Amino acid sequence: MLLIEQLVKRRGSRTVLDRIGFHARSGRVTAFLGPNGAGKSSTLRILLGLDRADGGRALVRGRPYRSLRDPLRTVGSMLDGSGAHRSRTARDHLAWVARSNGIPGRRIGEVLEQVGLADAGRTRVGRYSLGMGQRLGLAAALLGEPEALVLDEPVNGLDPEGIRWIRGLLRGHADAGGTVLLSSHLMGEVAGIADDLVVISGGRIVSAGTLDEVTAGHASLEDAFFALTGREQEAAR
Amino acid sequence: MSFWSTLLAELRKTATLPASWVAGTVTLLGSAGITVLNAIGTRAALDAGAPESRSFVSVFETGYAAVPLGTVGAVVIGVVAMSSEYAANSTDAGSGRQVTATLAASPRRIALLGAKALTVALFVALTAAVSIPASVGVARLIIGGDASEPVALDVALVRSLGATLYWTLTGLIAFAITVLARSGIVPLVVLIANSSLVSVSMLLTNITPLAHWLPDLAGRRLFGGLSTVEGGLDAGPGALVMAAWTLGLLAVAGVVFSRRDA
Numbered sequence: 375m376l377l378i379e380q381l382v383k384r385r386g387s388r389t390v391l392d393r394i395g396f397h398a399r400s401g402r403v404t405a406f407l408g409p410n411g412a413g414k415s416s417t418l419r420i421l422l423g424l425d426r427a428d429g430g431r432a433l434v435r436g437r438p439y440r441s442l443r444d445p446l447r448t449v450g451s452m453l454d455g456s457g458a459h460r461s462r463t464a465r466d467h468l469a470w471v472a473r474s475n476g477i478p479g480r481r482i483g484e485v486l487e488q489v490g491l492a493d494a495g496r497t498r499v500g501r502y503s504l505g506m507g508q509r510l511g512l513a514a515a516l517l518g519e520p521e522a523l524v525l526d527e528p529v530n531g532l533d534p535e536g537i538r539w540i541r542g543l544l545r546g547h548a549d550a551g552g553t554v555l556l557s558s559h560l561m562g563e564v565a566g567i568a569d570d571l572v573v574i575s576g577g578r579i580v581s582a583g584t585l586d587e588v589t590a591g592h593a594s595l596e597d598a599f600f601a602l603t604g605r606e607q608e609a610a611r
Numbered sequence: 612m613s614f615w616s617t618l619l620a621e622l623r624k625t626a627t628l629p630a631s632w633v634a635g636t637v638t639l640l641g642s643a644g645i646t647v648l649n650a651i652g653t654r655a656a657l658d659a660g661a662p663e664s665r666s667f668v669s670v671f672e673t674g675y676a677a678v679p680l681g682t683v684g685a686v687v688i689g690v691v692a693m694s695s696e697y698a699a700n701s702t703d704a705g706s707g708r709q710v711t712a713t714l715a716a717s718p719r720r721i722a723l724l725g726a727k728a729l730t731v732a733l734f735v736a737l738t739a740a741v742s743i744p745a746s747v748g749v750a751r752l753i754i755g756g757d758a759s760e761p762v763a764l765d766v767a768l769v770r771s772l773g774a775t776l777y778w779t780l781t782g783l784i785a786f787a788i789t790v791l792a793r794s795g796i797v798p799l800v801v802l803i804a805n806s807s808l809v810s811v812s813m814l815l816t817n818i819t820p821l822a823h824w825l826p827d828l829a830g831r832r833l834f835g836g837l838s839t840v841e842g843g844l845d846a847g848p849g850a851l852v853m854a855a856w857t858l859g860l861l862a863v864a865g866v867v868f869s870r871r872d873a
Contacts, residue, residue, distance in 0.1 A: 423718040424711060425872040440718040444616075457712030459628065460700050466627035467712075474620030474716040476613075499700065507700070507707075514712060 382429030405568035450515030460500030504531030575603040638684025642677035650753035674747030685778040689785030694795025735782035739775035773833035787860035826856035
């Protein structure tokens, strides 16, 4: 469903992404794991057509994101919070998002209900907490009933109840045949959700496979994570 | 995702952005307020039987005098349409910027920019269509019907449309510059100062007559009838020059916007 191939991104003289590749399959939750600054967000931004790659490609169902017709009906995404202007209400934010992709207006109430913001729909986004912003971002991602969800650090700012809720939501989406790609630097949260793991460090993929494959030979995902990313950092020195 | 959907989304976005309504309302109330002051002076002069002592004896001229300053409102509408995309949310709410959501929803960037430009033009024109008649109406209310009206209706209409065009082009120029700047602060300060306090272009005419070809000066005769510095282009050619600047800046903004990382 989501395919990343030989992706290269440079910022000035620094290579942020060095020929990375992986895919996120339908019916599975793929976690994109790595320390801060490893290149997770850069990869997702290229996948969503926000930034340009200096090499390689990122495809959604075989096509670049920018060529999708009504992209929100295929891929729902959330990067850095809700993406809503602080002086707009949640409803007004979702209303223009829906309008832009020909999504029926009834979905606005439905997704607000689904993410638990039904009572805060007429509150200005500037007054939201971090957790509420995350929920609004998810509402926007779910708006077009997309097949794939691409979420950057979705558990950031959520309380334990919220984390439990989002796990259920993403599991349900994958079990219904959808694709979920989420990035995180929090191993504990990811271990409870992911089917597949892709570990990135210093702009390179250091490991990819099912949860069992990646953690094989390590006591826990956390051990595996530090072993994989630490080794890479030493090599870079 | 048709252009139509993108346009409707952008119209909705601007209509639900408090800053655009504040800009429109301040333009309306500001020009009405200035007109009240001017009209009271004109009325007093008429009552004293000395209309010559006022430069504006006509109702239309009294109301219209506030219109050039309304350009400031057009600047604000043009700037906030784009700067709101780049304004960071509070860190409490994830410090994201709206442009991410906008480009995820409408990844065809030239179409997006076109929809935004059209939205700016419509909002500025709407503001003009309300503010200019309102100012003239306020002047008429205060001065009353007994003043002779030297400005014919068709001339008044042409000048109002000219002012609307000037505002709209200025709003679009402000928009294009904000696309390039990715922030509203610098464009707002520079353009508001230039159209209200000190016109930099006007000062430049002292150095070189080429300054008359700068957009704000080239189009200034669109207002018609007002006393302004001598020289420069007539209304028709001036409007064309100003429109060419606008299209040129929008084209540059389009190229940069479609190539740059969000």
